[in-house]
Every structure is written in C-alpha cells, then in structure tokens.
Amino acid sequence: MAFVILKDLAYQYPSSTGLVLENISLQIQEGEFVSIIGPNGAGKSTLCYALAGFVPHFFKGEISGEVEVDGRKSSESTLDEWALNVGLAFQNPFNQISGAKYTVFEEIAFGLENIGVPRDEMKKRVEDAMSLTGISDLADRSPYSLSGGQQQRVALTSILVMRPRLLVLDEPTSQMDPVGTREVFGVVRKMAEEGMTVVMVEHKVEWIANFADRVIALKDGQILIEGKPNEVLTSDLLIENGFGISRYTSAAREARKRGLWKKEKLPVTLDEAVEGFKS
Amino acid sequence: MNAFSMYAARESGLHSLHPLTKILMTLLLVAAGLALPGNWTGYFIVVFIIFPLAFWGRVFLNLLSTTWKVSLPFAISVILIQSFFWGEGTPIFEIGVLSPKWEGAMFAAVSMGKIILVMSGFLLFSMTTRPDTLMITLKQAGVPSSIAYIIVTTLQIVPSFQRKALTILDAQRSRGLETEGNLYVRARAFIPIILPLVLGSLMEVEERAIAIESRGFNSGKKETSLIEIPDTPLQKVIRRVILFGIFAFIVFGVLWRL
Structure with a gap:
C-alpha cells in the first residue's frame, strides 16, 4: 500500500472564493522522491500544507477528500501528532528561524528539545544533520547573521534533524546558488534512498530531472500531468500551459523543427542534450 | 553578534x-x-x-x-x-x-x-x-513553553522591527517616496511605511507558527534542553x-x- 494517499482532495481557504485544490488523487510510495512544479497560484504550497496537516487544521477552510500518510488519516489526527511524522520546510527561511535561539547549532536543536530528545543524543543528531547538509562551519553563528541561502539550509537541516517519515519542501532552494541547490538535491536524494518519502516543490527543472523519481505538474489546483521526470518535463502539455521548461528542452525543440534533433526523446539536462546532439 | x-x-x-x-x-x-x-x-x-x-x-x-x-x-x-x-x-x-x-x-x-x-x-x-x-x-x-516563547521573542522584536522598517523605508524611497522635508511630507510618508510593516509582521506570525509547529513545538512531550545553565x-x-x-x-x- 502506498505511503501517502490523496483521495479526491479539494480545498478552499476561508477567505477565498474558488477552490484552491480540486480533484487531487495521488499515491506516493515510501522512499519516493516526488517533485511538484506549477505556475504561481497553481496550489503547490496549499498541497504542501495539506500534506503537512496545516490544511485544514491550521488554516481551517473547507476540505473534502482524504489525506492519508502511513495508513492514518489527517482528518482523524491532530496537527501536533501529524507534525511528528511529517516535516515541512518552506520558502521564506527568515520566518522559519525560531527567534528564540542564539546560535545555528541551538536553532537546529530547537525541534529536538521540543520532542524531548535527551541531550547527548540531541548533540549527536544535530552534528550529523549539519554535516549532512554541509553547514557544520555555521554552528556558532547567529541564525540571523546568515545569507538567505544559508538560512534556507538551516531551515532544511532543522526539519531533517527531526527525521520525519514524510518530508515536504516548498521551494527550499529559492535563494541558493547553483552549488547550494545541487547539494540540497543531493541530500534530499540521499534521504529518499534511506527511506524518507520526499515531496518537493521546485522550479529548477534540470535538477528535478537529475534527482526526482516522479514529477507532478499542477495547474489551477488540479494535476495537469504526472509521470517520470523526463516524460513530464518534455511534454508539449507543459509548454501549452505556460510552464517553464529547461533551456536544453527548448533548444532541442527548436533543433527538431530544423531536423537537427534526431532522437525521439527530448532532453531536460545538459548531459542528455550533449548526448542527443552528438548522435 | x-x-x-x-x-x-x-x-x-x-x-x-x-x-x-x-x-x-x-x-x-x-x-x-x-x-x-x-x-x-x-x-x-x-x-x-x-x-x-x-x-x-x-x-x-x-x-x-x-x-x-x-x-x-x-x-x-x-x-x-x-x-x-x-x-x-x-x-x-x-x-x-x-x-x-x-x-x-x-x-x-x-x-x-x-x-x-x-x-x-x-x-x-x-x-x-x-x-x-x-x-x-x-x-x-x-x-508554559508558549508563554516563555512569547516573552523571549517579544524581547527581540524591537530591533527586528527597526531593521524591517529600515528595509521598507529604503524600498519605498527607491520607488520615489519622499521621506525628508517638512512635517507634512514626513507624515504622508508614514502610511506607505507602516502598512507593509504591520501587514508583513502579521504574515510573519502565521509562517512562524507553522514553522515552529512543524518542529514539534506543541508535541506535548516533556521538553529537554541542549544547553545547561x-x-x-x-x-x-x-x-x-x-x-x-x-x-x-x-x-x-x-x-x-x-
């Protein structure tokens, strides 16, 4: 049985008039790394909130359908219980800093303190998580003195250290440079291989193609298309609906019109493009 | 620091x-x-x-x-x-x-x-x-930890507010808002600065609540602490x-x- 099951999920915020999510049905296996793409207002963040239990427990509003993680229904659980299994990190890193901690090390330990992890184990887990995401050198800095990208890494580490079964990330690399982005994708991939289920909203399609198992494209609150990264990210449906596609895909499309791209499949990444143009 | x-x-x-x-x-x-x-x-x-x-x-x-x-x-x-x-x-x-x-x-x-x-x-x-x-x-x-959290973060709110106000001030100035001059000019500049500050802070509260909830703030478990005082x-x-x-x-x- 799938680890995450969404059944006919529809949702409306208390203050909005239309449905923000509509007819979302989805199954995600344990240890799968799923990436969500979509234009602004497609409902990506709302979907993240639904997975993490904040919709409807925190935002209220009207919900129908089911969100199920590990055999438990979100509607039958409290947010506090839900949060122990599902971790959420979102885009704005500044607001994810607790504001009650003096150093990055303590900031990352904040969640473990809340769930009562003993001190020695806590130190070990924080150190491990920091070396995993490559921020060990920031341990004694103030979380507020960091750059946006560094803060995003701290926010990600703060959630990873909690070891959630399902990790929900809403644009976790938006303020990072390419090196940072690659490292975060690498870390997330590694977590997925170790059995953590990951749902990640991202715009950087080349990285998605390299690392994710599956891509879901959302538009107007509905699933437009889903499948293997290479299929989804090169599909005509995306272009017709105004999604951003990889520059390699665009180049190969143009090349195909001129008969310069012979392969049937279009590339998403640089490597695929190089290989395709060689042949 | x-x-x-x-x-x-x-x-x-x-x-x-x-x-x-x-x-x-x-x-x-x-x-x-x-x-x-x-x-x-x-x-x-x-x-x-x-x-x-x-x-x-x-x-x-x-x-x-x-x-x-x-x-x-x-x-x-x-x-x-x-x-x-x-x-x-x-x-x-x-x-x-x-x-x-x-x-x-x-x-x-x-x-x-x-x-x-x-x-x-x-x-x-x-x-x-x-x-x-x-x-x-x-x-x-x-x-209670929620009260303790509120007290501690409130102590830090003044410097954080100042910094945010300065950012907004710079942003509005760069879009042509006049902030210097006589009393009338200054008073008029007040609203485009205070409004984003207040609204932004309200949104910040919501996001921060989500962030700390995700980190088990209300888990109901007996808390531990990293540092010893x-x-x-x-x-x-x-x-x-x-x-x-x-x-x-x-x-x-x-x-x-x-």
Whole structure:
C-alpha cells in the first residue's frame, strides 16, 4: 500500500472564493522522491500544507477528500501528532528561524528539545544533520547573521534533524546558488534512498530531472500531468500551459523543427542534450 | 553578534549569573524604587545601583544610550502634559491661556524617575542575558513553553522591527517616496511605511507558527534542553533572600501608604 494517499482532495481557504485544490488523487510510495512544479497560484504550497496537516487544521477552510500518510488519516489526527511524522520546510527561511535561539547549532536543536530528545543524543543528531547538509562551519553563528541561502539550509537541516517519515519542501532552494541547490538535491536524494518519502516543490527543472523519481505538474489546483521526470518535463502539455521548461528542452525543440534533433526523446539536462546532439 | 536582540555579548560576572537571579534582582530594584518613600528614589537607584551593575556587566555606555533614546520621547510628552494641564500652581510663563506650572513639571520629573528605573532595569537585564537561556530558565521555573516563547521573542522584536522598517523605508524611497522635508511630507510618508510593516509582521506570525509547529513545538512531550545553565548554591540562597526582599518592599510600600 502506498505511503501517502490523496483521495479526491479539494480545498478552499476561508477567505477565498474558488477552490484552491480540486480533484487531487495521488499515491506516493515510501522512499519516493516526488517533485511538484506549477505556475504561481497553481496550489503547490496549499498541497504542501495539506500534506503537512496545516490544511485544514491550521488554516481551517473547507476540505473534502482524504489525506492519508502511513495508513492514518489527517482528518482523524491532530496537527501536533501529524507534525511528528511529517516535516515541512518552506520558502521564506527568515520566518522559519525560531527567534528564540542564539546560535545555528541551538536553532537546529530547537525541534529536538521540543520532542524531548535527551541531550547527548540531541548533540549527536544535530552534528550529523549539519554535516549532512554541509553547514557544520555555521554552528556558532547567529541564525540571523546568515545569507538567505544559508538560512534556507538551516531551515532544511532543522526539519531533517527531526527525521520525519514524510518530508515536504516548498521551494527550499529559492535563494541558493547553483552549488547550494545541487547539494540540497543531493541530500534530499540521499534521504529518499534511506527511506524518507520526499515531496518537493521546485522550479529548477534540470535538477528535478537529475534527482526526482516522479514529477507532478499542477495547474489551477488540479494535476495537469504526472509521470517520470523526463516524460513530464518534455511534454508539449507543459509548454501549452505556460510552464517553464529547461533551456536544453527548448533548444532541442527548436533543433527538431530544423531536423537537427534526431532522437525521439527530448532532453531536460545538459548531459542528455550533449548526448542527443552528438548522435 | 545577534543583530536582532538587545543582548550584548561580553564576558562579565553579570553575564554569567543565572537568568533567574538577574530577573529577581531587577524586580527587587523596581520594587524598591516604587515602594520606598522619597521623590528621587528612582533616580538614586538608577545612578547608584543600576549604573555600577552595568559597569560590572561592561554594558554601561550601551545602557546609557539606549535608556536615553527610549526615555526621551516619554520624558518630553510627560513633562509637556503634566506642566500644561496642572491645575493651580506657580506658572513658568503665561501666554494667553497657556501657562505651564512648575509643580506639574516637577511631578513629571518625579514620575520619570520611576519610568527610567523600570526601563533601565529591564534593559540591563536583556543586555546581559542571552534570550535562549532566559527561555530555558522560564520553562524550568514552570512557565508554559508558549508563554516563555512569547516573552523571549517579544524581547527581540524591537530591533527586528527597526531593521524591517529600515528595509521598507529604503524600498519605498527607491520607488520615489519622499521621506525628508517638512512635517507634512514626513507624515504622508508614514502610511506607505507602516502598512507593509504591520501587514508583513502579521504574515510573519502565521509562517512562524507553522514553522515552529512543524518542529514539534506543541508535541506535548516533556521538553529537554541542549544547553545547561550554570547555577551555584550561593545564587540559590541569594535568590531566596531577594524574593524575601521583594515581598518585604511590597508589604512596606502598601503599609507606608495606608
């Protein structure tokens, strides 16, 4: 049985008039790394909130359908219980800093303190998580003195250290440079291989193609298309609906019109493009 | 180190005291200033106890300038209001109906002593106490963690607000908002700055609630803490004495006024 099951999920915020999510049905296996793409207002963040239990427990509003993680229904659980299994990190890193901690090390330990992890184990887990995401050198800095990208890494580490079964990330690399982005994708991939289920909203399609198992494209609150990264990210449906596609895909499309791209499949990444143009 | 807190990182005896000792010390000074008779007791305590303590904590100049900046607007408005609206007394000058009174100004100066005492006391406390150790202390003292969190983050909100206001100010200026000039121009610039500040802060609260909830803030489990706060048997004794002192001052203050 799938680890995450969404059944006919529809949702409306208390203050909005239309449905923000509509007819979302989805199954995600344990240890799968799923990436969500979509234009602004497609409902990506709302979907993240639904997975993490904040919709409807925190935002209220009207919900129908089911969100199920590990055999438990979100509607039958409290947010506090839900949060122990599902971790959420979102885009704005500044607001994810607790504001009650003096150093990055303590900031990352904040969640473990809340769930009562003993001190020695806590130190070990924080150190491990920091070396995993490559921020060990920031341990004694103030979380507020960091750059946006560094803060995003701290926010990600703060959630990873909690070891959630399902990790929900809403644009976790938006303020990072390419090196940072690659490292975060690498870390997330590694977590997925170790059995953590990951749902990640991202715009950087080349990285998605390299690392994710599956891509879901959302538009107007509905699933437009889903499948293997290479299929989804090169599909005509995306272009017709105004999604951003990889520059390699665009180049190969143009090349195909001129008969310069012979392969049937279009590339998403640089490597695929190089290989395709060689042949 | 932390631009978002009033805390001033220094190595000093005052810094290394247990936060609870410092809170009680602050409360004792405030209680003394409010309970003891005499118009100038507040000023006396500030000059002869709080300032030396600030020297000890190596934050004297810091404390002096912050207290000055915070209390000046208070002082001006209190003195204006009290002197102009004082009923019968010796006029300082008279222009038509305007006649501020010496007695009112005097009363304002006396009241300011109490305000300055409370302000400088708590400023000294927050300058020499790391906010995170305060939070742990409060929780250990039995304060619910949500209340402790609110207290600690509120202490840090002023510098954080200032910084955000400056960012908004810069952003609006770069879009052509006039912020310098006469009173009218400045007043008009107020709304495009205050509105994003307030709305932004409300949104921030929502996101922060989500963030800390995701990190098990309400998990209901027995919390642990990463750092240990050093305490000494002597301080435990001192705290008892201070607690008794606070109680004594309150009783004395009430009886003396009966």
